[in-house]
Amino acid sequence: MARFGGRWLQDARITSVFAVMAATALVAPLGFADEPYAPSRDYALQDIRTHLWFDLDQRKVRGEVTESISALRDDISEVKLDSVDLKIESVQVDGKAAKFSTDSSKLTVSLDVPAKRGEKRELFIRYEGQPKKGLYFILPDTNYPRQPREIWTQGEAEDTRYYIPLYDYPNDRTTSEMVLTVPASWITISNGKLLDVKEEPDGMKTWDWKQSEPLSTYLITAVAGEFVERDDTWHGMTLRYVVPRGEESTIEPTFARTKEMLDLFSSKLGVPYPWDQYAQTSVDDFVEGGMENTSATTLTVDSLINPKLAPEFRMGSDDVYSHELAHQWFGDLVTCKDWANLWLNEGFATFFEHYWMEQHYGADDAAYVFWREQNNWFRQQRNYSVPIVDRYFNDSAEHEGNIYDKGGWVLKMLREELGDDDFFHSLHNYLEANRGQNVVTADLQKAIEQTASINVDEFFHQWVYRAGAPEFDVDYTYDDQMHRITLNVSQTQKLEGLVGLFDVPIDVEITTASGRKTYPIEVKRAADSFYLPADSAPLMVLFDKGDKIFKKVNFKKDSAALIYQLKNAGTVPDRADAATALGGFRGDSDVVAALGSAANHDPFWGVRVEALRALGRLGGLDAEQQLLASLDNEQQPWVREVTARELGIFKQDGSLGQKLTETAEHDPAYRVRAAALDSLAAIKAPNAFDLLTSAVKSDSPDDLIGRAALGAFGILGDDRAVPLLLDWSVLGKPPRSREAAIAAVAGLDRKNKEITKALVSYLKEPYFNIRFAAILALGARGDTDAILPLEQMLSQGELTQGERPYIEGSLAILKSQSPAK
Numbered sequence: 021m022a023r024f025g026g027r028w029l030q031d032a033r034i035t036s037v038f039a040v041m042a043a044t045a046l047v048a049p050l051g052f053a054d055e056p057y058a059p060s061r062d063y064a065l066q067d068i069r070t071h072l073w074f075d076l077d078q079r080k081v082r083g084e085v086t087e088s089i090s091a092l093r094d095d096i097s098e099v100k101l102d103s104v105d106l107k108i109e110s111v112q113v114d115g116k117a118a119k120f121s122t123d124s125s126k127l128t129v130s131l132d133v134p135a136k137r138g139e140k141r142e143l144f145i146r147y148e149g150q151p152k153k154g155l156y157f158i159l160p161d162t163n164y165p166r167q168p169r170e171i172w173t174q175g176e177a178e179d180t181r182y183y184i185p186l187y188d189y190p191n192d193r194t195t196s197e198m199v200l201t202v203p204a205s206w207i208t209i210s211n212g213k214l215l216d217v218k219e220e221p222d223g224m225k226t227w228d229w230k231q232s233e234p235l236s237t238y239l240i241t242a243v244a245g246e247f248v249e250r251d252d253t254w255h256g257m258t259l260r261y262v263v264p265r266g267e268e269s270t271i272e273p274t275f276a277r278t279k280e281m282l283d284l285f286s287s288k289l290g291v292p293y294p295w296d297q298y299a300q301t302s303v304d305d306f307v308e309g310g311m312e313n314t315s316a317t318t319l320t321v322d323s324l325i326n327p328k329l330a331p332e333f334r335m336g337s338d339d340v341y342s343h344e345l346a347h348q349w350f351g352d353l354v355t356c357k358d359w360a361n362l363w364l365n366e367g368f369a370t371f372f373e374h375y376w377m378e379q380h381y382g383a384d385d386a387a388y389v390f391w392r393e394q395n396n397w398f399r400q401q402r403n404y405s406v407p408i409v410d411r412y413f414n415d416s417a418e419h420e421g422n423i424y425d426k427g428g429w430v431l432k433m434l435r436e437e438l439g440d441d442d443f444f445h446s447l448h449n450y451l452e453a454n455r456g457q458n459v460v461t462a463d464l465q466k467a468i469e470q471t472a473s474i475n476v477d478e479f480f481h482q483w484v485y486r487a488g489a490p491e492f493d494v495d496y497t498y499d500d501q502m503h504r505i506t507l508n509v510s511q512t513q514k515l516e517g518l519v520g521l522f523d524v525p526i527d528v529e530i531t532t533a534s535g536r537k538t539y540p541i542e543v544k545r546a547a548d549s550f551y552l553p554a555d556s557a558p559l560m561v562l563f564d565k566g567d568k569i570f571k572k573v574n575f576k577k578d579s580a581a582l583i584y585q586l587k588n589a590g591t592v593p594d595r596a597d598a599a600t601a602l603g604g605f606r607g608d609s610d611v612v613a614a615l616g617s618a619a620n621h622d623p624f625w626g627v628r629v630e631a632l633r634a635l636g637r638l639g640g641l642d643a644e645q646q647l648l649a650s651l652d653n654e655q656q657p658w659v660r661e662v663t664a665r666e667l668g669i670f671k672q673d674g675s676l677g678q679k680l681t682e683t684a685e686h687d688p689a690y691r692v693r694a695a696a697l698d699s700l701a702a703i704k705a706p707n708a709f710d711l712l713t714s715a716v717k718s719d720s721p722d723d724l725i726g727r728a729a730l731g732a733f734g735i736l737g738d739d740r741a742v743p744l745l746l747d748w749s750v751l752g753k754p755p756r757s758r759e760a761a762i763a764a765v766a767g768l769d770r771k772n773k774e775i776t777k778a779l780v781s782y783l784k785e786p787y788f789n790i791r792f793a794a795i796l797a798l799g800a801r802g803d804t805d806a807i808l809p810l811e812q813m814l815s816q817g818e819l820t821q822g823e824r825p826y827i828e829g830s831l832a833i834l835k836s837q838s839p840a841k
């Protein structure tokens with residue numbers, strides 16, 4: 021599953037939302053169930069055939085499900101199925117009416133003749149429901165008459181039970197057939213192979229999909245609606261690209277690299293893509309960033325690439341698309357047995373997302389994204405407290421930081437330790453040994469040990485089962501008599517709970533006038549000194565050259581050493597580290613010159629970005645000149661956007677305002693123009709209000725400029741924008757424009773109760789993304805009138821996946837502002 025919050029974080033245009041999220045230190049939540057252990061099973065679900073009909077007016081689903089089960093012990097006299105809010109009309113066992121009862125979470129079916137171990141029964145259940153979760157209706161209404169009709173499901177973690185009564189925990193697998201009766205003009209997508217599409221008499225069609233390899237039930241999917249499908253083939257297999265009507269032009273730029281991704285993962289793993297099709301379906305108002313349903317990934321329309329904007333992005337939405345594809349092996353072919361082992365899904369998907377970047381875009385791109393994720397992880401203190409494999413797994417952000425970011429890093433470190441051959445062979449053997457099964461982390465360890473003959477117990481113990489990560493204080497002295505340096509290393513992470521000392525291999529690179537040499541050392545004590553040869557005073561000492569170990573380092577270096585490192589280090593992380601550190605040296609013209617040189621000339625775009633950010637932190641006229649040079653010279657729109665944005669930190673003067681105005685009006689890239697609008701607002705340029713007002717009405721792909729202008733009003737802080745923003749926030753305006761307007765208006769005219777009232781009213785809307793924007797906006801607004809409505813929302817219980825932690829975050833902000841009682 022791709023993280024929902026990713027979209028908010030990537031979409032830098034929604035800056036005020038981003039600011040709220042940074043303030044509350046929230047990243048995207050997961051929303052998982054709270055059982056720490058997989059349940060013991062009485063029976064195995066062996067096949068499930070579900071037929072669904074939909075009542076659009078009432079947002080109802082009617083279902084008939086046939087389930088073949090096999091008893092796993094003797095004397096099974098009742099069968100319990102997970103079932104929430106479903107009205108069960110009748111149940112048959114082996115063709116005969118059976119007694120059943122329901123409570124809030126289970127359907128219990130009585131067996132007249134108790135089943136013995138190994139005996140089979142066939143259940144047939146007729147039911148209907150109005151699912152609050154699991155299955156969603158996206159429909160046109162008077163406000164959005166042109167909204168294509170869409171029905172889609174989201175099973176992970178435990179939501180399939182809201183539209184099918186069934187055994188719904190990952191520690192079982194079943195073959196599955198999904199039969200969908202829908203209007204004849206619709207398209208449907210589900211798992212596996214399309215067996216048949218049959219005309220029905222009343223303007224309907226029935227689609228029959230069959231998944232003949234077993235899956236865990238959270239991976240069942242049903243999508244139906246007014247979609248457009250383009251098909252392709254890959255080694256004889258059908259690839260389906262499915263988007264809502266009207267989005268046809270996005271198909272080529274969005275999905276063009278699918279085959280190349282399939283080639284890469286299949287060949288590197290030595291396990292061919294394991295399913296009968298690969299469908300990628302984009303839906304509106306999706307509740308996750310993406311979901312890897314077996315053979316049929318569901319994605320959000322927000323990650324579709326407008327062809328006019330495609331050249332402005334380094335990798336489009338490849339991160340999400342490669343992530344979900346990697347899950348088809350890690351998660352779907354081999355599935356975690358319980359949520360505590362979810363990193364076996366998410367860590368691998370994150371790792372292979374970066375592996376795709378490495379292979380397609382370059383090793384520097386992958387190194388840079390790992391470096392950024394590492395630094396983000398260390399900025400969140402709460403990440404330290406929980407291990408990757410945690411029985412008390414829940415929907416908290418710290419679990420997410422660990423299973424995704426640290427999980428991906430753990431696999432990167434394993435690859436480093438084992439080498440590519442052993443690493444990828446181990447993965448091959450892990451997949452083959454556990455194909456079609458449910459796994460725990462020990463299964464991965466075993467596959468590695470059997471393949472590589474390397475004992476990885478200590479590695480897994482410290483990185484996976486225990487918590488935290490190493491933080492190092494490092495310094496050195498040079499002895500010109502002995503021709504050696506003394507490198508002092510201490511571990512400064514707080515040793516408490518599951519956080520201990522780490523034992524890690526570290527490469528130290530020493531550069532002197534005569535060249536550079538690398539010395540491997542092992543750091544394992546709380547404090548230690550290492551003596552390393554150096555024929556003359558070092559020009560550069562790198563601790564963990566190339567960023568191979570997940571860690572934080574405080575290496576005291578003066579500006580001259582950092583300037584040398586920024587210019588001369590061979591790897592992207594080492595140069596990026598130097599740029600970041602130099603951002604703390606104010607009032608040093610050499611530092612500005614060095615950062616300016618890197619910002620304009622470093623061969624890798626990510627280092628240029630970090631140098632630009634460091635210049636922004638330094639401020640001052642010289643730094644501004646370097647940024648202006650970058651604005652003129654930088655070829656890559658995704659870098660120039662950073663330049664335009666950083667200029668917003670500087671002091672307003674006529675020439676900066678003029679330059680940003682030119683950029684906002686004429687830069688060849690829309691995203692750079694959008695960033696310039698933000699910066700004009702940030703420097704409070706005298707023309708900003710008028711410029712933004714006219715930009716709101718301008719025409720651009722995906723209305724990128726109009727939405728940016730709405731968001732920029734929030735940065736400008738000019739209350740004259742309130743009527744316009746309220747007008748753009750109402751029902752009927754395009755949802756993404758509403759999100760921008762909602763975020764922007766939150767910070768304006770704070771005494772104006774009408775604004776709070778409007779934001780509160782959005783909490784009740786059926787549109788997930790609007791509710792989400794309103795939750796964040798109310799936290800940012802700081803009006804304690806919002807406490808009660810947010811608390812009411814929390815108490816209603818049936819929140820969509822992921823909403824709860826954000827509501828709690830906004831409530832925490834509001835309560836901290838309300839006077840103590």
Ligand SMILES: [Zn+2]
Binds near residue numbers: 023343347365369
């Ligand atoms: Zn995922």
